[in-house]
Amino acid sequence: MxxxxxxxxxxxxxxxxxxxxxxxxxxxxxxxxxxxxxxxxxxxxxxxxxxxxxxxxxxxxxxxxxxxxxxxxxxxxxxxxxxxxxxxxxxxxxxxxxxxxxxxxxxxxxxxxxxxxxxxxxxxxxxxxxxxxxxxxxxxxxxxxxxxxxxxxxxxxxxxxxxxxxxxxxxxxxxxxxxxxxxxxxxxxxxxxxxxxxxxxxxxxxxxxxxxxxxxxxxxxxxxxxxxxxxxxxxxxxxxxxxxxxxxxxxxxxxxxxxxxxxxxxxxxxxxxxxxxxxxxxxxxxxxxxxxxxxxxxxxxxxxxxxxxxxxxxxxVMTHLESTRSGQQILAQREISISSAMIRPRSPEKGHEWVSLLNRTEHEIDLTGWVLRSKSGRSATLNGSVAAGRVHVIEGKKMGTLRLGNQGGDLMLRNSNNLVVDHVTWTRKALLHVGPGISYEFELGR
The missing domain is CATH 3.40.570.10 (Extracellular Endonuclease, subunit A)
Structure with missing residues (x-):
């Protein structure tokens, strides 16, 4: 001691x-x-x-x-x-x-x-x-x-x-x-x-x-x-x-x-x-x-x-063994990935932000009930479907209460069963390498 x-x-x-x-x-x-x-x-x-x-x-x-x-x-x-x-x-x-x-x-x-x-x-x-x-x-x-x-x-x-x-x-x-x-x-x-x-x-x-x-x-x-x-x-x-x-x-x-x-x-x-x-x-x-x-x-x-x-x-955060579990997909096997986002649109920023989701499978995926959420608790509830190999863009009113921070932020995507499908982060320093009006690609970090 x-x-x-x-x-x-x-x-x-x-x-x-x-x-x-x-x-x-x-x-x-x-x-x-x-x-x-x-x-x-x-x-x-x-x-x-x-x-x-x-x-x-x-x-x-x-x-x-x-x-x-x-x-x-x-x-x-x-x-x-x-x-x-x-x-x-x-x-x-x-x-x-x-x-x-x-x-x-x-x-x-x-x-x-x-x-x-x-x-x-x-x-x-x-x-x-x-x-x-x-x-x-x-x-x-x-x-x-x-x-x-x-x-x-x-x-x-x-x-x-x-x-x-x-x-x-x-x-x-x-x-x-x-x-x-x-x-x-x-x-x-x-x-x-x-x-x-x-x-x-x-x-x-x-x-x-x-x-x-x-x-x-x-x-x-x-x-x-x-x-x-x-x-x-x-x-x-x-x-x-x-x-x-x-x-x-x-x-x-x-x-x-x-x-x-x-x-x-x-x-x-x-x-x-x-x-x-x-x-x-x-x-x-x-x-x-x-x-x-x-x-x-x-x-x-x-x-x-x-x-x-x-x-x-x-x-x-899991606070007890009895806490509700959500689980997480293995990254290499995730069906949908958060591909890119317009985090710094040219002025005015309001209404011009968007997030794209990529369907990595060979079949259509129903996104109804899926939720994209930031650490602040702001979220967008998804609807519709995305075809195989295609991109689903969340923009305008579909962004719900989501806001993409220029000083850094994160997004977490959960399916209708609350399973974590994908999650991404970005920092202010990383965004400095991306000019206004250019999307940020999460897998590349730029």
Whole structure:
């Protein structure tokens, strides 16, 4: 069990490091431990670290992968009742306890990478694992701001693709989980970190001999105390993953239903396979997602396992084993795909947006009762049919309440049985490459 430490910020007492008992009410949520032998051997051990492995900061604790020079997991406590408004500020520095040589330096996050004298645009940005916004809580504004600034250490950073919808991932706790109002006291224990693949991309700087691996994706496990017990436990758990590398997905079980730049709710068992971590039986049992086929067969209708669910907004989240399941088609076998959209029509935009659906089969498909929905909850209910190999365009009044955001957005297509047929996302940065009046093609990302 981790020791408890306290530090003073401008006279306000603040916890130093992650607290396993933060949720109170008799719950204890320990930091996950490396389980796979390879991960155990890669774990950074130094005398300067607590117990040789932990780097403590206000409200959060890191364990590090010495081989990748990136964190294994960040464990942080969030008091949602103590969030304070403050402008984002801070400068990046090395984590002294971890050691400068055990962290990825700033040069790998520059907008341009210099390779043999040539400046090449860098696809990767600083991935803030414990985000500034989520650490911005405390007894007063000054203390909260100082705590948030402590997240600007290179040990808390990992290469994140610039097209990744960072804002949605950062605010997962606040805009996806918090509206569910599942917790009893506003307190969260959160674990986050990278997911590695066998085909991860590597970032090279020609003047250095220490190339850096970019993770295939990232995970986030959110734990909280539930007011009402479920199967005898008050521990609530929601588990999410997001991927940024299509090639790396080929090595992941479940990749058949996963796209890049989309949040997914997943099982703890699958996350443990992806990361080599052990989250413990209590967290695994509390997670409502289904991993075992035997459990899935008891669900009506049966679901594909291990269960992987795309998340647009809080209504998509599975909160209990008894939650209504929708299921998801394997991407390669989906009958209808969301093909393209006019997201940035020339002025005026109102009334000129459209979305096209492609029938990928050899037969006509009835679209009556199908629903196309955005994360905001706006939707279009479809009618009619689409012939084999043809495109069905949703436009004008058929768009219903749908609006396609120029700052980024998503769409999820469900059939009349509520099965997820396809889902797409786009970001503001990706749209900058597409001129006004030109449609955005989702499979190509342009």
């Amino acid at each position: 981790l020791k408890s430490f306290m530090t003073l910020h401008l006279g306000a007492e603040m916890p130093l490091g992650y607290s396993e008992t933060f949720l109170e009410n008799g719950l204890r949520v320990p930091i996950p431990k490396p389980k796979h032998p390879d991960l155990i051997s890669q774990m950074l051990r130094r005398e300067a670290l607590d117990e040789g492995i932990y780097s403590h900061h206000t409200n959060f604790t890191l364990t590090m992968n010495g081989q990748h020079r990136q964190l294994i997991v960040a464990a942080h406590n969030i008091d949602q009742t103590a969030y304070k408004k403050a402008a984002r500020s801070g400068s990046w520095s090395f984590d002294d306890a971890v050691g400068k040589d055990n962290q990825v330096p700033a040069v790998y996050y520059d907008e341009d990478i210099v390779s043999y004298g040539q400046s090449v645009p860098n696809d990767f940005d600083k991935g803030h694992m414990v985000p500034f916004a989520n650490a911005r809580h405390g007894p007063d504004v000054d203390a909260a701001l100082l705590a948030a600034k402590e997240t600007y250490v290179w040990s808390n950073c990992s290469p994140q693709h610039r097209n990744l919808n960072q804002s949605e991932w950062v605010y997962l706790e606040r805009y996806i989980v918090r509206p569910l109002k599942l917790d009893s006291n506003g307190k969260l224990c959160v674990f986050t970190g990278p997911i590695w693949g066998a085909l991860d991309r590597t970032i090279y700087v020609s003047s250095r001999n220490d190339p850096v691996r970019a993770p295939a994706g990232f995970f986030k496990v959110i734990c909280f105390h539930m007011a009402e017990a479920v199967r005898g436990s008050h521990l609530g758990v929601l588990t999410f993953a997001i991927f940024q590398d299509k090639e790396a997905l080929r090595t992941k079980a479940g990749g058949a239903v996963i796209k890049t730049d989309r949040k997914y709710q997943v099982t703890i068992a699958q996350l443990q396979e992806w990361t080599g971590l052990d989250f413990g039986p209590e967290i695994a049992d509390a997670n409502p997602m289904i991993y075992n086929p035997s459990t899935a067969r008891r669900i009506n209708p049966p679901v594909r396992t291990p269960e992987v669910v795309p998340i647009g907004n809080s209504s998509d």
